[in-house]
Amino acid sequence: MNQINTEMPRRTRDYRNLLMDSALWDDFKFRDDDIVVGSYAKSGTTWTQQIVGQLIFRGQAGVRISELSPWWDMRIVPPEARAMVEAQTHRRVVKTHLPADALLMSPKAKYLYVARDGRDVAWSMYNHHAGFTAEAYQTLNTGVGPASSRSIRRILTSAATS
Numbered sequence: 001m002n003q004i005n006t007e008m009p010r011r012t013r014d015y016r017n018l019l020m021d022s023a024l025w026d027d028f029k030f031r032d033d034d035i036v037v038g039s040y041a042k043s044g045t046t047w048t049q050q051i052v053g054q055l056i057f058r059g060q061a062g063v064r065i066s067e068l069s070p071w072w073d074m075r076i077v078p079p080e081a082r083a084m085v086e087a088q089t090h091r092r093v094v095k096t097h098l099p100a101d102a103l104l105m106s107p108k109a110k111y112l113y114v115a116r117d118g119r120d121v122a123w124s125m126y127n128h129h130a131g132f133t134a135e136a137y138q139t140l141n142t143g144v145g146p147a148s149s150r151s152i153r154r155i156l157t158s159a160a161t162s
Contacts, residue, residue, distance in 0.1 A: 008105045015102035018140060022102040024073045028094075029086065030106035035093040037069075038103065039114035042124035045095050048114050052093045069093045 015022040035052055039045040046066070053065030070081045072094040085092060096103060105111070116124075132140075 008107055009100055009103075011104050012101045015098055019075060020073045020098060021075050022073060022098055022104070024075070024077075024082075025096075025098075025104035028072065028104065030108040031092065032108045033091045034106075034109040035091065035112065036096060036103075036105075036109050037093060037112045037114065038096045038098065038100075039116070040121060041097050042121050042128060043116035044114045045097065048112060049093060049095055052112070056091050056093065065093070069095060071095050071097065073098055 011022065011025075013022075037045055037048045037052060039048070049069050050065050053063055053069065057063045068085075068088065069092070070077045070085065072082070072085075073096050085094065
């Protein structure tokens with residue numbers, strides 16, 4: 001008889017790059033009803049967040065899920081946004097693009113993984129980056145710091161809406 005492994009996957013490595021840092025999960029205080037939406041970038045994460053937000057808030061108009069549900073491990077998310085998530089009293093949803101072996105997981109949370117055909121991901125990524133200017137790439141390539149965080153947020157926000 002086969003036995004099912006019921007253990008939670010464990011983080012086996014740290015993952016840090018220009019945009020993400022897996023260590024940002026170290027201080028996350030999981031609650032029993034948290035939802036974590038994860039995927040490779042450009043695979044439908046934001047779309048899934050919006051669907052989950054509509055379910056949590058029962059289709060209420062004016063709910064800005066992108067503000068209520070930040071990309072938790074994105075290095076340029078300001079501390080105030082993380083504090084706002086900690087203060088939320090409703091069911092929380094957060095997003096990640098970390099691979100599973102770099103993500104801190106909890107049995108308290110529910111995890112939604114979004115997958116998309118790699119060809120679609122490639123075209124979506126191409127279209128996303130096609131809107132970047134030389135200044136955008138210069139900002140991204142010079143690192144994340146206090147001076148460049150605002151610029152990177154502006155670049156990513158404008159690219160997401162184009």
